[in-house]
Amino acid sequence: MCELVPYIHALTPRQDHGKYARCSFNFQGLCDDKYLQSKGKLMEIGEELTAVRGLVQVLLKAKKTFRMYPRNNPIYVKTLEEVSGKFDNFFNYKDELRLLMGRNDILYHSESVYHSTEMHDNLALTFFKDGLRELSFKKGVSLEEVEEFMRIVSQDFEREIVEDDIVTLLWEKDFENIKYVVEDTFIDEEAYEEHVINELKQKSSPPDLRSIYESFAEDKDDGTGDVVILPLTDGDFKAIFDLFDLDARGRGLKLLNMLIDIFADPEESEPDLLAGFITRAIEFFMKRGDVHAVTEAVARLKNVIDRGGLEKEAGGPAARTITFINSEKLVALVGEILDGGLEIEKHTFIRFVGLLDTRAIAPFIKTLGKLKTIYARRLFIEGLVHLGATDISLLLDNLADPRWYLVRNMAHVLGKIGDNRAVSHLLKTLAHGDVRVKKEVIQALGAFGGDKVLAALQECLGDNNPRVRKAALGALRNMGSGEAKKIIMELISKNNFADRDFNERKECFETLAAWKDSEVREFLSRIVKKKSFLRKAKHNENRACAAYCLGLTGSRDALPVLNKFKVSSNRPLREFSLAALKRLEDVK
Numbered sequence: 148m149c150e151l152v153p154y155i156h157a158l159t160p161r162q163d164h165g166k167y168a169r170c171s172f173n174f175q176g177l178c179d180d181k182y183l184q185s186k187g188k189l190m191e192i193g194e195e196l197t198a199v200r201g202l203v204q205v206l207l208k209a210k211k212t213f214r215m216y217p218r219n220n221p222i223y224v225k226t227l228e229e230v231s232g233k234f235d236n237f238f239n240y241k242d243e244l245r246l247l248m249g250r251n252d253i254l255y256h257s258e259s260v261y262h263s264t265e266m267h268d269n270l271a272l273t274f275f276k277d278g279l280r281e282l283s284f285k286k287g288v289s290l291e292e293v294e295e296f297m298r299i300v301s302q303d304f305e306r307e308i309v310e311d312d313i314v315t316l317l318w319e320k321d322f323e324n325i326k327y328v329v330e331d332t333f334i335d336e337e338a339y340e341e342h343v344i345n346e347l348k349q350k351s352s353p354p355d356l357r358s359i360y361e362s363f364a365e366d367k368d369d370g371t372g373d374v375v376i377l378p379l380t381d382g383d384f385k386a387i388f389d390l391f392d393l394d395a396r397g398r399g400l401k402l403l404n405m406l407i408d409i410f411a412d413p414e415e416s417e418p419d420l421l422a423g424f425i426t427r428a429i430e431f432f433m434k435r436g437d438v439h440a441v442t443e444a445v446a447r448l449k450n451v452i453d454r455g456g457l458e459k460e461a462g463g464p465a466a467r468t469i470t471f472i473n474s475e476k477l478v479a480l481v482g483e484i485l486d487g488g489l490e491i492e493k494h495t496f497i498r499f500v501g502l503l504d505t506r507a508i509a510p511f512i513k514t515l516g517k518l519k520t521i522y523a524r525r526l527f528i529e530g531l532v533h534l535g536a537t538d539i540s541l542l543l544d545n546l547a548d549p550r551w552y553l554v555r556n557m558a559h560v561l562g563k564i565g566d567n568r569a570v571s572h573l574l575k576t577l578a579h580g581d582v583r584v585k586k587e588v589i590q591a592l593g594a595f596g597g598d599k600v601l602a603a604l605q606e607c608l609g610d611n612n613p614r615v616r617k618a619a620l621g622a623l624r625n626m627g628s629g630e631a632k633k634i635i636m637e638l639i640s641k642n643n644f645a646d647r648d649f650n651e652r653k654e655c656f657e658t659l660a661a662w663k664d665s666e667v668r669e670f671l672s673r674i675v676k677k678k679s680f681l682r683k684a685k686h687n688e689n690r691a692c693a694a695y696c697l698g699l700t701g702s703r704d705a706l707p708v709l710n711k712f713k714v715s716s717n718r719p720l721r722e723f724s725l726a727a728l729k730r731l732e733d734v735k
Contacts, residue, residue: 199244200260202233203253206300207261207270213301218650230297231290238286245283248274273300277312278520281328288324295320315521399432403444410464411451422464426471433480436489442499445472449502473503478510485523493529500530505538512545516553528556532563539564543572551581558584562591570595574603586618593622601626605634613651624658635659636670645685656692660699671697672708675720691719698727706731 209226216223237244247254253261253271263269274282299316314329406428410421425448432440452465471477481499485491500507511534515527535542542564545557558576561569569591576588589607592600607619623631638644639655647655659667674693679686694712697705709728715721 195240196255196258196260198233198237199246199255202230202237202244203261203270205230205233206297209297210270210301213297214303227290227294227297231293234284234288234293238288242286243283245281248280248282250275270300273313277314278329279314279317279327280330283326285324285326288322292322292324296322296325312521318521399435399437399440400443403428403432403440404447407444407448407451410448418464422468425468429472430477430480433477433484436484438481438484438489438491438499439495442495442502445499445502469504470506473506473510475510475513478507479514479517482514482518482523482527485526486518486520488520490522491526493526496526497529497533500533503534505534508534508538508541512541512553512557515556516548516550524556528560531556531560535560536564536566539566539569543569546572546576551579551584554579555581555584555587558587558591562587562594565594567595567597570597570600574599577603577607582612582614585612585615589615589618589622590625593625596626596628601630601634604631608634608638613648616651617654620655620658624661627661632659632662632667636667639674639689645682645689649688652689653692653695656689656696657699660696663700663702665704668697668700668702668705671700672705675708675712675724687717687720691717691723694720695723695727698730701731703731 209230212223212226218224234244245255246260248271251262251264251269251271252259253274261271263271266272296317299313299320302313302316314327317325317327403425406421406425410418410425425444429441429444448465448468452469508531511527511531515524515531518524518527531542539561542557542561546554546561548554548557554576558573561573573588573592577585577592579585579588585607589604592603604619604622607615610616610619620635623634635655635658639652639659644652644655656671660671671693675690675697677686677690690712694709697709705727709724709731712720712724713728715724
């Protein structure tokens with residue numbers, strides 16, 4: 148049995164406690180059934196394993212084939228149909244195929260259906276190294292989904308320059324019938340708490356702490372006079388928790404609110420000391436991942452300050468507390484707990500960010516550049532969209548950062564914010580040497596308008612890199628303006644347009660069809676009707692694409708043209724015309 152099995156067994160007892168970072172695995176029942184039954188059919192577990200092993204072997208074969216041959220190659224098509232057929236055969240007996248990923252094994256019902264110790268071309272390692280731990284295929288998975296999945300898996304993530312990892316590529320496709328579970332990390336919180344408790348027992352005396360708390364609760368004056376007050380440590384906070392007869396949920400917020408109430412008391416003689424307690428408590432609870440308690444406490448503190456309950460003078464206790472909330476120390480701590488696997492509801496995180504000010508922008512950018520998980524980066528990017536809307540200067544400065552991934556993130560944030568002052572800076576960043584940055588900058592520019600942006604996107608349509616051209620096409624579509632439409636029409640009308648790959652040309656036509664107006668329909672109809680004796684095959688492909696996209700416009704005005712060419716002797720033109728007619732049949 149491979150190395151993943153004990154790993155799963157170790158996780159199982161913790162499922163009800165949410166200790167598995169970001170994931171909600173449910174392994175119960177994976178190995179219970181000895182037989183599968185569906186629609187009255189039975190398959191013994193041995194036969195089932197054989198079927199899954201055979202399917203995995205076909206996936207390996209397809210992975211190599213997809214690398215070697217283009218989509219229109221008969222070998223490519225045959226292999227794709229073979230993979231799809233294997234899935235269909237399996238789903239005659241089972242509604243779902245769930246595979247678990249180890250470093251060197253792929254498991255099905257706790258049995259290895261694939262094993263490899265190679266560092267390269269190791270299918271299990273391809274998934275495992277990017278954090279993917281479970282992959283599920285549901286009955287009804289389409290041929291298109293299988294193809295797109297195989298195109299992702301077939302990329303050589305080790306030898307080729309691939310823009311994203313496999314998890315990101317799967318996330319972008321958002322398959323309906325292919326699901327996956329990702330592990331960021333595993334946090335053994337119980338072991339950590341046990342360590343803290345033992346450390347506390349060595350450093351402090353619980354009876355003394357209890358007597359202090361009881362004296363405070365009863366408001367006793369023990370006559371000790373002036374005392375030396377020391378800062379609270381993590382162990383002190385833990386001891387206070389043990390003294391409170393409170394449920395784990397909410398006790399952090401209750402303690403923070405108690406400190407804020409004391410802090411806001413006009414009779415309080417030690418505001419500096421209380422400010423220190425509050426910042427230390429905020430740090431402590433953030434370390435524990437109690438973002439809700441910290442957020443609610445900060446909101447209350449700011450409300451007290453705004454109502455005049457605390458002095459706002461620069462350098463004063465209240466001001467220092469707010470400075471800490473926006474500090475690199477606290478922001479980095481937020482990044483650390485997110486990278487460590489803590490899952491925070493998006494609205495809670497955005498509420499926390501909404502309590503910060505522009506001083507937090509620089510710490511957010513710095514921490515973003517260090518984050519390791521996609522989940523943490525996405526939340527921080529969302530936070531920067533909210534924070535940076537009031538001051539984009541630091542975001543603009545970081546477009547010159549030497550780290551390509553940070554520049555890409557800054558471009559994304561600026562596009563989301565939509566401040567026109569960013570346009571000139573983004574246009575300069577188009578010269579970046581990394582195609583991943585260029586793609587993001589192009590997408591960001593699509594959120595703006597203007598002649599300069601249109602000219603830049605038109606130039607990108609002629610870039611040597613097909614990924615850049617595709618991004619520019621998408622940006623023009625998102626702009627949706629008449630000027631953007633004309634640029635695409637001009638591109639299709641050029642003589643060298645036929646030199647492009649068929650799929651790229653088809654995508655250009657499909658993008659143009661998004662406008663759905665009479666000018667586009669007339670333009671497409673002219674292309675369908677136009678005959679040419681030069682480069683006839685390429686020209687007929689363009690005619691077929693134009694016919695197909697007449698169906699996408701949704702207008703029955705295209706029926707006469709399509710009916711004429713549904714009997715064309717040219718097969719692509721005939722089939723695409725029929726497909727368009729079928730689409731328009733449902734249009735009223």
